[in-house]
Amino acid sequence: MTVEAYLAGREAEAIQTLMAYCRIPSVSTDPAFAEGIAQAAAFVADQLRHAGFPTVEQVPTAGHPCVFAEWIVDPAKPTVLIYGHYDVQPPDPLDKWRVPPFDPVVKDDRIWARGVSDDKGPMLIPILVAAAYGAVNGAPPLNLKVLFEGEEESGSPNFEPTVAAMKDRLACDLVLSADGAMWRADLPSMTVATRGMAAVEVTVTGAGKDLHSGRHGGTAPNPIRALARMMASLHDEAGDVAVPGFDDGARQPDPAISRAIVEVGFDAPGYFDSIGADHPDPMPTGEALLTRQWLKPTLEFNGISGGYQGTGTKTVIPSEASVKITCRLVAGQDPDQVMTAIEAHLATVLPSGYRMDVHRHGPGTHAFALDPHLPALATAEGVLAEVLGAKPLRVAMGATVPIGDVFARQLGVGAIFFSFATSDEDYHAPNEYFRLSSFRTGQVAWARLLDRLAHGGI
């Protein structure tokens, strides 16, 4: 029996395993879900043991643990380190879900659940493939190491220190990431660049307590008003970031990616239709939009809060208001410098009579760009061409996958994004799903990729 036939014969069982995994609410950003994080780490470790990895360990960090595993077949063979994450995004807003976020449903050849696309489905694939190699051949075709983290959705604050501390044990020839996403369901692609991230929360305080808007209206500091004015100064009329020093160090993008942007013929009106938004006037070109998504830094407001949040009205002037900000960074921008620039700019526009706190959510992440001449990249492209029917485009990704940069600096190796999630799967929104076709194809592709890498393709 071949490894691929073995996998095909166990599809129902694999789906059950994925559903059990998705029942665990492993939200990393909210301490209320600590129990779910612990359960998910244990679940992943169990799956790795069950697959046949001789060494499986939970690695403590300053935050949530990593799961490490190792299956050394022959020191003379190449070694691949597989990356993924077992934590998921928060399920809010709960009232927008058509299915319960942590009670998976199979429907329309998809599994619906929080985290199924990002990253539980894609990261389960290499475990299943290793198990199949073990069952059919007694061992995988090359040495495997695994490092799964539990804080990817929190900006991976403890991931780089963990990799640095485990440098020797993680030594490898190549990293394969089961995280990331194909850009479009109908267009095979390989992601060779990802944006970095910096996250801050800005809190503006006026009075020491909430005040009556009748008694104090017009004289007391209103932190919502101050915050709105400050926020309005962060972008220019065109929507570009207007923070001095924000772009410092940004490098020109790889011309290959700019060519891909032209090649794919991005449909601008179709884009706004797909997200359910009105068409802006004037309509930007598709190339301008895709350039913004892939190659421009951003400063986005993710949440704002202050004062009365209930139904109806409350005539109050709140004591404080706050906004959560994340920036996507391009190659060359330094996250620390970006956060410093934002804080410095906000300090200059903070009105007199208010206090401000800028809290950094972690150290941030540099953008990543893969060496276009890496042999393993061509190998992976070959496998994708076989299973998907067309040579994949080399594309960039707007989202942030911190590991590319971390592994390059800490281990000196390249990281190939070999994920079978697709970016339309609502993975940071309600009603996340994962295509079962991708789950099947992904297992075939990983089985072939490990074999090719074992036989000279690395």
Place this chain on the structure above:
Amino acid sequence: MTVEAYLAGREAEAIQTLMAYCRIPSVSTDPAFAEGIAQAAAFVADQLRHAGFPTVEQVPTAGHPCVFAEWIVDPAKPTVLIYGHYDVQPPDPLDKWRVPPFDPVVKDDRIWARGVSDDKGPMLIPILVAAAYGAVNGAPPLNLKVLFEGEEESGSPNFEPTVAAMKDRLACDLVLSADGAMWRADLPSMTVATRGMAAVEVTVTGAGKDLHSGRHGGTAPNPIRALARMMASLHDEAGDVAVPGFDDGARQPDPAISRAIVEVGFDAPGYFDSIGADHPDPMPTGEALLTRQWLKPTLEFNGISGGYQGTGTKTVIPSEASVKITCRLVAGQDPDQVMTAIEAHLATVLPSGYRMDVHRHGPGTHAFALDPHLPALATAEGVLAEVLGAKPLRVAMGATVPIGDVFARQLGVGAIFFSFATSDEDYHAPNEYFRLSSFRTGQVAWARLLDRLAHGGI
């Protein structure tokens, strides 16, 4: 025994009654508290029956019921209509309370509870006084009518229609309001003008669903960004409202109030200290601040909400964001016109590609100014001078008490604010309290006022 001695002998019982009243969570703005509203209306009706009012009725409205009562002593005597409200502000933010909002605590000669100062303590006083007159003299010294509403904290959307429908039954010579507040604990004052109100909620929508800020950052509409820019256009640099047409019709204030503003010597640095705010630079004059509080219209943001509200970060571009706005109006401004002007202005600054909804919370309230030559005003000032030791100043109030304008238009009579709340009692904030000294003094004052009005002072 005198009425005043009777009241003094029942102080402990009166405090118990007030505490029982404050245990009822009668929040009018939030449907979750419907049961508390019903309980409070029944409680008030019971107290009125217990006091001896021969007629007590709950009057249905399109919203929460009013409580009406009548005690006609002699048709030849003058008739006073007493106003108050049994609903309270929402208790949010709950985590800022040092005592449970609906489990009253007596401490430092104060009662601490949501609604105790606004308006449960002050409105209980005339009921206790009527009961004392009944017990001591068999009846009050003049005809009493009572109308208590349950939607004052929601902008009284159904109060004027109710008064209009009951015009004949409410006929009277004077309205005495148990709602309102003394301006300062150490300075006797009579409120002769109050600001009006208009309340709207603005919701801006971008995409039809929440989006991943990595995938879509830089291209998708971000309604928080749009809303912040729109909000920033509502005030000028000096903090004055910058909405065209907002001030239309505003009249010059009564010079007597402007004189009082000079007379009271408002302490600007002390004001900012009292609310726990940093000193602005430059520091405005005390007169400028008090003129803003009493005689200028405002546009204040009371609550803002959009996107992720939990701990940590969530890399989402939300579908919508909204802000709650209330405006305080001065004499001559029309609430309907003010809301129309705001909506029209926001429509001009709404960026392309976004949708906007402006929801009006009720029809709004005109500002109110009392006739300075009303004989009952001099009578009330005389009583206050006796019980408080100094002739009260005639002041304006930043807050909104819709009834002055309603009674003037519907019943053709003046309304005197005879409340013993004090504006420092945090009545729209956590840790609301009511001074027991005010509770005692208020009973003496109401007893004397009813007697004087019965004997020629009206």
